[in-house]
Amino acid sequence: MTLVEGYFHGAHAGAGGLANGRAPTRGKVVPGTVPEQDAADERPLIELRQISKTFGAVKALQDLEVSIRPGELVTVVGPSGCGKSTLFNILAGLEEPDPGNILRLKGVSSTASDLLGKVSFMPQRDLLLPWRNVIDNAILALEVEGMPRAEARRLAMDMLPEFGLAGFEAQYPNQLSGGMRQRVALMRTFLFKRDLMLLDEPFGALDALTRTMMQRWLLDVWQKHKRTVLFITHDVDEAIFLGDRVLVMTARPGRIKLEQAVDLPRPRKADIVTSPEFIALKKTLLEAIEEESMKSFQVAGR
């Protein structure tokens, strides 16, 4: 598995110039700098190697390798049941991979549980608390961190317009549409400022129209806040439209089958999905996914 190293989106992450695996990167300061562990200087924010995870007889992941550079938006697609959620749970610190793995956060080897509270995680369902209004749902993570409520609410109030929720701060989740609930959940994730954001099919439950709106909106917000994002999806269009790189996972046990750089210029307009470059990417990715889907289908059918 070779990383696609030629491509790096220079507009963010503060890593000027092309990131070449060997070339030393100048002027790159990671806050709270940790001692260099190896010679590789284009240090990924997070690096997973030889990650396997077995649940009883089921091997969910096998020798998975992922590395994400700061400021990247990486999307993950794969057939259902390929272990995407397991990967997410490991990155969120909720599950420990099988022994013998390598997991480095900013170059420091860590266990998955070290990642607890270091990654902002947004699960598939919005999981809003029905007894909290929009603003109080959004500040849940800040409250857990110990920020005074008044201060957290002020921060959140400032973000409301950007998330299309201005004027809705006092509404309760059962008064909101699916798209709005999802935006509240995203806002909660954004307010929990961490180096890595994990989004697990955040728009999966939305209708197609709302979903495209949300994708464009997410790109805007992401470009403004310059966050590193790992985004899981079923939707190839979504994966290409959003991602700097698209990772295709194999059928179970999950590995990275294909790593496809998406070299479409940013900011991306909605009509980019009809451009020949987009179509070509989609073709490559769909073929890879198709192959894996057939595999998992055959396994299931046996």
Place this chain on the structure above:
Amino acid sequence: MSGAASVAGNLPVASTGRFGAVVKPIVWLVAAVVLVEAIVVVFGIRSYYLPRPSVIASTIMATPGAYLAGLWRTFLETVLGFVAGSLFGVVMAVVFHRWVLLREMFFPLFVVSQTIPVIAFGAVVVLWFGNTLLAKAVISFYISFLPVTVNTLLGFSAVDPRQVQLMRSFGADDAQILRRLYLPAALPQLFVALKLASSLALVGAIVGEWFGDTTGLGVLLLQAMYNENVAGIWATIVVSACLGMGLYGVVAFAERRIVFWGGEQ
């Protein structure tokens, strides 16, 4: 029929219109009272079996002080037992939720404790605490905590594990997850139990008074029974019912205010 209606018109319960929101149930209540009055009169039911509601009302009005004093005393016993039982019930639910080993060891004991008839238990309590208000409150407590524990545990178990994971990913510790997630999530279930416990606590207080006391609705009931004062028995039943409905109403009102989101998860 018209005669019965005019009698019902003189009843003190007929004061409708004081609370706009509760007019409807009061109208129904008055209608029911009138109906009972009519049935008793029309079928000539002997007052030994069922006195006319108007007679019951006039019995209360003959010695309102005794009924008020009894009501107040029983109210105190009930509320004391109910509040203590509810708090203890919730605390035990938290303990059993947090320490599964403790639940496995002691939860069966909790259930067994409730199979001991409260009457048998009551004699011991009076021996321990004497003929005090506390003794009755203890019986109320004893009879009301288990539904609270059981339902709170039920509410805890209904919490979406993904919600817990989300809180963990925010770095929340157990106390934060309990306060911000489990306890609020269990509120709808908890209130179902609190409504039940409020009625049970009243039963506990009245039964407790039977073991010896000088005031209280249970005492009035016993006295009326020994004197074969049927109207007195019914008068006490009516006052007890009012107390029970009042307690239930307060809990239900609190429920509507606190659990405004309903059972939605």
